[in-house]
Amino acid sequence: MKGQTHPEALRAQLSEASRVAENEPLAKRTTLGVAGPAEIFIEPSSETDLAQALRYCTANRLPVFVLGRGSNLLIRDGGIRGVVVSLQHEFFSGIEVRGDELCCGAGARLRHVANAARNAGLAGLEFLEGIPGCVGGALRMNAGAMGAMTFEVVEHVRFMDRDGQVEEQPAAEMAAEYRSCPVLRENIALSAVLCGQPDEPDAVRARMEAFRKRRTSSQPYYRSAGCMFKNPAEKPAGQLVDECGLKGHSVGGASVSELHGNFIINDGHATATDVITLIELVRERVREKKGINLQTEVQIVGE
Ligand SMILES: Cc1cc2nc3c(=O)[nH]c(=O)nc-3n(C[C@H](O)[C@H](O)[C@H](O)COP(=O)(O)OP(=O)(O)OC[C@H]3O[C@@H](n4cnc5c(N)ncnc54)[C@H](O)[C@@H]3O)c2cc1C
CATH class of the missing domain: 3.30.465.10 (Uridine Diphospho-n-acetylenolpyruvylglucosamine Reductase; domain 3)
Known part of the structure; x- marks a missing residue:
């Protein structure tokens, strides 16, 4: 209908069981715990509603971003413009x-x-x-x-x-x-x-337990997005970071884990800008000292 905002139009087209929200905070929907909001957030309750929402976005040239459990994401502090779709409804689980x-x-x-x-x-x-x-x-x-x-x-x-x-x-x-x-x-x-x-x-249980033990002894318990950098051919990224003396280095509330050099952790007060500044600092130091260009494994998205 004419005069409707995008969220209103989407609400009108989707079933009641689907959720449409505006300015939805995303920090708690990521494991790193930093992020600005989603301009429009949709949690469809069926494939029919997902299809309907996607067709609406395509017709109205709204960008769409799919959010999983946010464990490989660094969402900038300005959040995500357009529509963020989450498939956390039980229909998809x-x-x-x-x-x-x-x-x-x-x-x-x-x-x-x-x-x-x-x-x-x-x-x-x-x-x-x-x-x-x-x-x-x-x-x-x-x-x-x-x-x-x-x-x-x-x-x-x-x-x-x-x-x-x-x-x-x-x-x-x-x-x-x-x-x-x-x-x-x-x-x-x-x-x-x-x-x-x-x-x-x-x-199977015994192997899972052995894997779990390996993880808990080598990975930090704090909020993170897992390994920040892809492993280059030369050496694991964590080892390069360690050899450059960067473990424990911090910017604001973000720091390089003392336990694992490839993890950047959030002490609970970090912003996305802190994390991005620290990533750049690490990349620069590794480039200078080792001549290797680290690429992020974590996806950096948003404004
Ligand atoms: C403590 C910790 C340990 C980790 N260990 C590992 C590890 O051992 N190995 C490893 O590979 N990774 C690891 N990760 C990273 C992360 O868990 C994986 O990359 C995971 O697969 C990301 O899934 P997600 O649902 O959180 O996706 P998200 O982080 O939400 O999204 C990641 C990408 O997937 C896209 N996406 C999400 N859902 C869909 C969909 N339905 N269709 C299309 N695209 C989609 C998103 O748009 C985004 O581009 C770790 C992370 C943490 C925090």
């Missing part, structure tokens, strides 16, 4: 075990996927246990740990384009690479089929 396969919604938490695989006696998904994201974020980032990567255990991905059309592709055809799946830059993952190999639940 299902996990169904069928034989050796797990059909997982994009909003399902990776820890829950690993637990479901363990309970079903399926091996191969243990590495997902300590990655604090959801399936959509893990697919987009091709998240990996303990020598394994998401796309090695994925069979098919269903996704939606910006016109609300749904497609399904075999994982092998999606050309996923180190920490990226280019197909999902523009498209929104809806669900994926993951595959495990039959094993004893106790053996």
Whole structure:
């Protein structure tokens, strides 16, 4: 209707179970805990509503950003203009075990996927246990740990384009690479089929527990976005940061973890600007001392 604001028009087009908010704070929706607000925030309660919202955004040239669990994001203090879509509604969070396969919604938490695989006696998904994201974020980032990567255990991905059309592709055809799946830059993952190999639940549990111990002894407990930099070919980024004497270095409320040089942690008072200034300082020092250009693994978005 004429004269409606975008949030009003979106509310009118989506079902009541879908949430539309304005100026939604995002800091608590990220693990690092810094971020400005989303101009418009939508939590659709069905694929129909997601498609409707995307078509509206395309028709009105509103930029769309998909938020997972915010564990690989640094959102600038000015927030995100346009529409932020979150698939945290329970509609998108299902996990169904069928034989050796797990059909997982994009909003399902990776820890829950690993637990479901363990309970079903399926091996191969243990590495997902300590990655604090959801399936959509893990697919987009091709998240990996303990020598394994998401796309090695994925069979098919269903996704939606910006016109609300749904497609399904075999994982092998999606050309996923180190920490990226280019197909999902523009498209929104809806669900994926993951595959495990039959094993004893106790053996799977033991491997998960060993992975958990390795993580807790090597990663800081504070708020962070995980590894800040991609590992260059020469050496792990954390080691380079350590060799440059940067552990413990801080800007405002952000500091380089004393435990792991590739983690930037928030003492509870950091701003996104503090974190970005510290990232630049680290990159400059590593470039100067080691001649290596560190690239961020964490995505820096927003205004
Ligand atoms: C303590 C800690 C430990 C970590 N350990 C690891 C690790 O071992 N290995 C590793 O790889 N990463 C690790 N990470 C980083 C992070 O958890 C992963 O990259 C994770 O996959 C991100 O998922 P997310 O749901 O939080 O995505 P977000 O951070 O919310 O988003 C990341 C990207 O995915 C996109 N996205 C999200 N959902 C969708 C969707 N449905 N469709 C399309 N795109 C989507 C977003 O737009 C964004 O571009 C760690 C982070 C923390 C804080």
